[in-house]
Amino acid sequence: MIVPSQGPEIVVMKFGGTSVAGPDQIKHAARRIVAAREKGKRVVAVLSARGKTTDELVAQAHEISDRPVAREMDMLLSTGERISCALCAMAIHDMGHEAISLTGSQAGIVTDSVHTKARIIDVRADRIRQALDQDRIVLVAGFQGVSTDSRDVTTLGRGGSDTTAVALAAALQAGVCEIYTDVAGVFTADPRLVPEARKLETVSFEEMLEMSASGAGVLQLRSVEYARNHGVQIHCRSSIEDGPGTLVISEEETMEQPFVTAVTHSNAEARVTLRGVRDEPGVAGRIFTALAGANVNVDVIIQNEPVGDDQLADLSFTVDRADLATARDVIEGLDGVSLEMRTDEAIGKVSIVGAGMRSHPGVAAKVFEVLGEERINIEMISTSPIKISCVIAADRVPDAVKSLHRAFELGPDAVRPEDPTGAEHRPTVAG
Ligand code: ADP
Ligand code: ASP
Ligand code: MG
Numbered sequence: 001m002i003v004p005s006q007g008p009e010i011v012v013m014k015f016g017g018t019s020v021a022g023p024d025q026i027k028h029a030a031r032r033i034v035a036a037r038e039k040g041k042r043v044v045a046v047l048s049a050r051g052k053t054t055d056e057l058v059a060q061a062h063e064i065s066d067r068p069v070a071r072e073m074d075m076l077l078s079t080g081e082r083i084s085c086a087l088c089a090m091a092i093h094d095m096g097h098e099a100i101s102l103t104g105s106q107a108g109i110v111t112d113s114v115h116t117k118a119r120i121i122d123v124r125a126d127r128i129r130q131a132l133d134q135d136r137i138v139l140v141a142g143f144q145g146v147s148t149d150s151r152d153v154t155t156l157g158r159g160g161s162d163t164t165a166v167a168l169a170a171a172l173q174a175g176v177c178e179i180y181t182d183v184a185g186v187f188t189a190d191p192r193l194v195p196e197a198r199k200l201e202t203v204s205f206e207e208m209l210e211m212s213a214s215g216a217g218v219l220q221l222r223s224v225e226y227a228r229n230h231g232v233q234i235h236c237r238s239s240i241e242d243g244p245g246t247l248v249i250s251e252e253e254t255m256e257q258p259f260v261t262a263v264t265h266s267n268a269e270a271r272v273t274l275r276g277v278r279d280e281p282g283v284a285g286r287i288f289t290a291l292a293g294a295n296v297n298v299d300v301i302i303q304n305e306p307v308g309d310d311q312l313a314d315l316s317f318t319v320d321r322a323d324l325a326t327a328r329d330v331i332e333g334l335d336g337v338s339l340e341m342r343t344d345e346a347i348g349k350v351s352i353v354g355a356g357m358r359s360h361p362g363v364a365a366k367v368f369e370v371l372g373e374e375r376i377n378i379e380m381i382s383t384s385p386i387k388i389s390c391v392i393a394a395d396r397v398p399d400a401v402k403s404l405h406r407a408f409e410l411g412p413d414a415v416r417p418e419d420p421t422g423a424e425h426r427p428t429v430a431g
Contacts, residue, residue, distance in 0.1 A: 006129065008175035011036055014046040014142065014165035018182040019239035020084045021051035029239065030091035032180070033137055037097060042132045044172065046142045046165040047088055049080025054143075054158070067325070070115030074144070074155045077116075078104070081141035081161065089139050099137040102127065104144035104153075108171075109164060111145035111154045114295055118145060118154035119222070120163060123171035140164060159220035166223045170230035177232050179219065180239035185246030186211070186218055188410040189263045193401050196411040200261065201244070204251040207261050207353050210387040214351035215266030224248065251355060259363060260354035260408040265401045267348045267394055269299060269318040271380075272327055276312040276339030277303070284315070287337055290330045296323045300349070300382040300391055312339070316380065318391060321345060347379065348397035351389040352404055358385045370407040376400050 013036065015029045033045050049057075057076050061068040068076075085101035092099035108124030131138045142161025145154050156163050162179055169177035186208065187197040203211070205228040212221040219236060227234050227248065237245025277283060284303070291298055299318045306313040315338070319327045324343060331341055350371075357363050367388050371378055376399065380391035392400055405411065 007173050009040070009042055010044065010132070010169075010172045010174040011041045012044045012046065012165050012169040012172070012174045012177045014161055014177070014179045015048065015084075015239055016161065016179070016181045017048045017051055017053070019180050020047055020088065023087075025239075026050075026084070026087050027091050029180070030088050030095060032239070033088075034092060034095045034097055037137055044128060044132070044138045044140060044168055044174070045088070046140045046161055046168065047081055047084040048142050048161040049077075050084050053080040053083070071152055074115045074118075074153050077155050078141070078144040078153050081143050085139040085141045092137055092139075097137055098135060099139055100131050101139040101141070102131075103141050104164065105146035107138075107140040107168070109140075109145035109167065111147055111156070113147035113150045113152065113154065115152070116155055117157040117295060118147065120145060120156065120167045120226070122148075123167050125168065125171045128168070128172065140168060157220070157222070159217055160222070162220040162223035163226055166226045166230075166232050166234065169232045170226065175233070177227065177234050179223075179234060179236045181218060181236065182239065183218065184238040184241060184243070185236050186216070186248075186262075188261070189401055189405045190216070190265065193265070193398055194263075194405050197405065198410060198412050200246050202247045202249050202254055203261065204254050204355055205248055206251055206386060207355055208248050210351070210353040210384065211262055211264050214264040214353065214387060214389055215268070215349065216262070216264045219248070254355070257356040258354055259356040259360050260352050260410065261356075262353050263401050263404045263408070263410065264351045264353060265349060265397050266351075267397060268321055269347060269349060269391075270321045270324045271316055271318050271344040271347050271391065272324070272331065273314060273316040273342045273344070274331065274338035274340070275314050275342070277315045277337060279306040279311045279313045283337055286334060287315070287331065290334055291319075291327060294326050294330045296320075296327045296330065300380045300389060302380050318347065318349070318380070346394045347391050348394040348400075349389055349391050350397060350400040350404065351387055352408065353387045355386050357388075364388050366407065367404065370403050371400055374399055374403045 020026050037043050089099040089101040110122040111118035128138050142164040147154050166177050185199045189197040191197045208224045234248040301317040304314045376396045378390045382389045
């Protein structure tokens with residue numbers, strides 16, 4: 001049977017760091033890849049760096065320099081996934097199949113030139129198609145690409161191999177993009193923190209976007225965005241066990257709309273507080289334009305009503321901790337926007353996400369009540385129609401996640417959909 005090198009007969013299988021950590025795991029991944037090939041699929045596998053390799057490479061860079069040059073950081077970090085691919089190709093050869101490993105650049109992953117958080121702007125997959133036509137299994141180094149502007153190697157931000165996989169699935173019109181990881185799918189909370197968390201059979205793109213954005217690192221945010229924009233089917237599943245994982249699907253396809261789908265958390269942010277900001281039009285625009293210009297993502301923002309005659313306000317916002325030094329430089333470079341800058345790295349964030357929240361009042365009140373009962377102080381709040389986030393002390397994050405998960409009855413005994421706020425059930429549409 002001739003299987004085309006584009007279309008539903010192609011499967012993209014992505015294996016994360018723990019799934020290729022040691023020689024046994026690499027051989028296990030190779031067996032899964034070969035099994036898919038032997039079932040008649042054409043396989044493109046995307047691999048991450050082994051185990052903690054990327055963390056170790058980052059640490060090595062910081063042993064040399066306080067502010068490693070971003071271009072060289074990418075040269076360094078991109079090596080991790082190349083090692084995994086070459087080793088896995090060797091394992092596949094030993095199993096009697098032809099395999100070829102490719103760097104991101106060789107695989108045609110074209111990005112912009114924002115080092116350490118580049119965006120994919122094009123996928124030129126001819127070389128992959130050619131290899132598939134030659135009946136080879138193709139292994140692609142995740143998390144990296146090449147900028148056509150600078151011709152430099154780029155990386156796609158932490159967790160970026162997920163996005164490599166989704167982008168390849170889109171370009172090859174693959175039937176499915178399988179994300180193999182160390183958990184059985186997407187859960188109602190991080191199962192490392194909440195052992196009774198429940199695996200979701202499906203999750204909508206909208207919810208998954210909010211979950212990824214608020215710290216559920218199981219799928220990189222950009223991979224979910226890319227999949228939604230290009231109609232890619234993501235199946236997030238275990239690399240160890242067989243059996244179905246979680247499908248990310250459109251909201252119209254979801255059967256149930258619980259009030260709250262999941263509790264997420266993040267310990268990766270830091271807060272910047274600017275004291276004495278002039279309360280006049282244009283100031284916030286200057287601050288946040290400058291931050292955006294330096295590719296610093298800002299998350300929760302609050303500004304206090306100015307008190308006193310001098311019309312000075314306080315402005316706080318959170319950024320990725322990895323961007324804190326850049327954010328500080330940017331603000332210091334802005335003349336006279338504030339009297340004082342303070343930073344706090346001991347913050348954490350807990351969020352609840354659920355599409356059903358849109359039409360049910362009382363969810364925010366319940367979140368605040370639960371955190372209050374746990375004596376957890378809420379320092380900042382931000383909401384979207386389907387998410388409520390609270391910035392709290394970093395060391396209270398585990399308690400917050402567990403108590404919210406319990407209070408919203410997200411565990412295995414969950415009877416859903418039922419209104420856990422106790423509020424009267426209101427119809428979504430009038431009438
Ligand atoms: P990989 O190396 O396979 O890419 P990651 O560490 O990036 O794996 O993502 C998997 C991890 O995501 C899990 O081990 C789990 O601790 C964490 N995680 C956080 N939130 C969730 C969630 N809601 N569901 C599943 N896993 C989650
Ligand atoms: N190895 C990279 C990281 O640890 C990319 C990935 O695993 O997706 O972030
Ligand atoms: Mg990951």
